[in-house]
Amino acid sequence: MNRDPVASTNIVSLGYDDPSETLEVEFSSGSVYQYYNVPPSIWTELFAAPSKGQFLNAYIKNAYPFSRVG
Structure with a gap:
C-alpha cells in the first residue's frame, strides 16, 4: 500500500485502500x-x-480491528 508522509510527532506516514x-x-x-x-x-x-x-x-485505535504488519 502506498503511504503519504504526514506532519506528526509519532506518525510518519498514512495510507488508505478504498476497496478494502x-x-x-x-x-x-x-x-x-x-x-x-x-x-x-x-x-x-x-x-x-x-x-x-x-x-x-480518539476515533480509530479502539474502534476498528487491526494487526501489526511491520
Whole structure:
C-alpha cells in the first residue's frame, strides 16, 4: 500500500485502500499497523486532522480491528 508522509510527532506516514477500507499507519518507532473496515469519511478526517495522533487515539485505535504488519 502506498503511504503519504504526514506532519506528526509519532506518525510518519498514512495510507488508505478504498476497496478494502484498510488504513495503514507507519509510526515513528518503525512499526506499521493496518486498521480494517475504516470508512472513507474517517480516513478523510484523519488525513485532514491538525493532530493525527490525537485523532487516531480518539476515533480509530479502539474502534476498528487491526494487526501489526511491520
